Each structure stands twice: as C-alpha cells, then as structure tokens.
Amino acid sequence: MEFPRIDGKSGSQLRLGGCIENLWLIRFADADRSTLIVMCCGSSLASVVAGSKPTKPLNKPDFDDIAPRNVTAIVGQPTQLNCFVKHPGDRVVSWIRKRDLHILTSSVHVYTGDDRFDVEHPKASDEWTLKIRFVQQRDAGVYECQVNTEPKMNLAFVLRVEAALAKIQGPEDVYVKKGSTISLTCTVNVQSTPPSSVSWHHGGAVVDFDSPRGGVSLETEKTESGTTSRLLVTQARLTDSGNYTCIPSNANPASVMVHVLNGEHPAAMQHGGSCGVTPTILLATVTLLIANLLSREQFRLFARPNEKEWKGETVRIDGKAFRDPAIRYGETELAS
DSSP, rough: OOOOOEEEETTTEEEEEOTTTTTTEEEOOOOTTOEEEOOOOOOOEEEOOOOOOOOOOOOOOEOOOSSSEEEEEEESSSSSEEEEEEOOTOOOEEETTTTTTTTETTTTOOOSOOOEEEOOOTOSSSSSEEEESSOOOGGGGEEEEEEEOOSOOOEEEOOOOOOEEEEEOOOOOOEEETSSEEEEEEEOOOOOSOOOEEEEEEETEOOTTTTTTOOOOEEEEEEETTEEEEEEOOOOOGGGEEEEEEESSSSEEEEEEEEEEOOOSSOOOOTOOOOSSSSHHHHHHHHHHHHHSSSSHHHHSOOOTTTOEEEEEEEETTEEETTTTTTBBBBOOBBB
C-alpha cells in the first residue's frame, strides 16, 4: 500500500482525514526529527499532535591527545606532527604556525608556498598529520592544530630542530697501552630510513677490516634514536696511533686522537691504571718543597718524630739527592 505523505512542523497539531483503513505518514520538516507513522482512529476526522522520536545529542569535536606534542627533528630529515580530532563533523581542521600565525593547511588543502609542507588525512579517520620535508633550523617553534568551533579549539605542538651530528664518546685524546684494545664508540643522532651508515677512517684512509693485521672489527646498532657504531682494535700497536674519524652517511663527522704508548700515560689511560708517580717520589717531592720553604730548625719542628723512615732508597729531584738515613724525622741533608 502506498501511504500518503503530509509535511508538518514539529510540535504542531495536524487534522488528518481518512478512513480507518488508511495509514498516514507524517514527515516533519525539521531535519533533526525522525518520521512518525500515525493511524486514523475513526471514520471521521482524527486529531493528531505531531511528535518526534527522541534522538541522541550530537557529539562535539574533541582532541584525542595520544600523539607526542614535543617533537625533535634533525636538519635535512623529514618529520611530522600528528593531531587527532574526534567527532569533527563538518568542522574544519587547520594547521597554523604560531610565530607568524600563518595558516599552513586547512582541511586537506595547503596554503603556503613552501612545498616542504603537506597535510595527510586518511578518509574516515581522526588523524590530521602535518608533514615537513627537509627540516631546517627555521622550522623550530610552536605549531597549532585548530578546529573552527566557537570558540576555536587549539592544541599546541613544539618542534625542536637539531643538527645532524656524529659524536665519539669520551675525550678528544685517548691513551691506550700497547697490546690492549682500542675501543671507540660513535653515535649518530639521525633517525632515517634506511638508517645512517657509518665508515671509519684512520689517518685519512678507510679502516680495512680484512687487512693482514687482523683484530679489527666493527659493531653497529641501529635504533629509533639513531645509529651507534663501535670500532674495536685488539692488540694495539704503536702504528695504530693517530686520528680516527667516524663518518656517517647523513651527518657531520667526528674525530679523536689515539695515542698508543709503551708504558702508562701519567694523565689517563683508556683502560685505567695508576699514576706514573710512585709514593716514594711523591714523598720526596713534598719533603723538598717544605725544606726549601722552612729553615732547618723549623723543618725539624714541622716533621713528626714518628714519621716512617725510608728504606735505603735514594731519590734524585732536580739534581738534589735524598737518601736514608739523610732524611729521618725531618733531619735534612742535601747532596749535589
């Protein structure tokens, strides 16, 4: 059966004429209202009060704060800022650069002459992604994801930009003992696809891992934060001394100077070790300084009578010799 249609306004009173056999379909003009089917209750006119089926209130737009809002990018590398907007409806999502209030994108359209910027919005998704290719230092700053509600909704993102660098851990001068292992670790702060590759140079020449010398190896670890390369040279020789440079494929290089020594270096060794000054020499040095500053009588009073005696050892400092029992309880005799 085909039902007749009657358009009515929400809440109005409609008089419907028809027989009891007929069904009347009332379609309300208000788009937010649903249709209502009513039946004539008698052979005469029936009075029907137009009503509507209750509907759920519309969801308002809201930010889904699940993406990082502090992002660090590397010069020359791509980066992106991800904004998630729930229930946007017919609202427009835009990306704005805060420092100059420049509207970079609105909906899926780009409004900047800088072709490094783009926006991505998968259909039926809540994600609005601002993409920046070949990041530069000037791109650092605050960016806002904005929804044109009343009042407007804003979510701020902070972009930090760092230079692409390699760094060799430890001091710029490395001292190692002959026969020990040289261990150099280089970190590269570039997140790239594919990851950064690293080569090592010694004295201007590429390190040869297949040389007859042997004992040279490389360990590489690639993570989300960058690349770590570790150069190992076992059984260090004097010829292994020199400048070592870590050269990444997409970052500035880093260098250190390696010194391979027959004995221990008095300052620091890569693998530790004691100072090259023995306790005897150290004690003699202190004694000489005090003796030069004080008179013999003063020095005798200064020294403690229970001071430990030397055991027949002669120490020569700056042409002056100290020998047991010449130095005993502060009794000082200087010999040329």
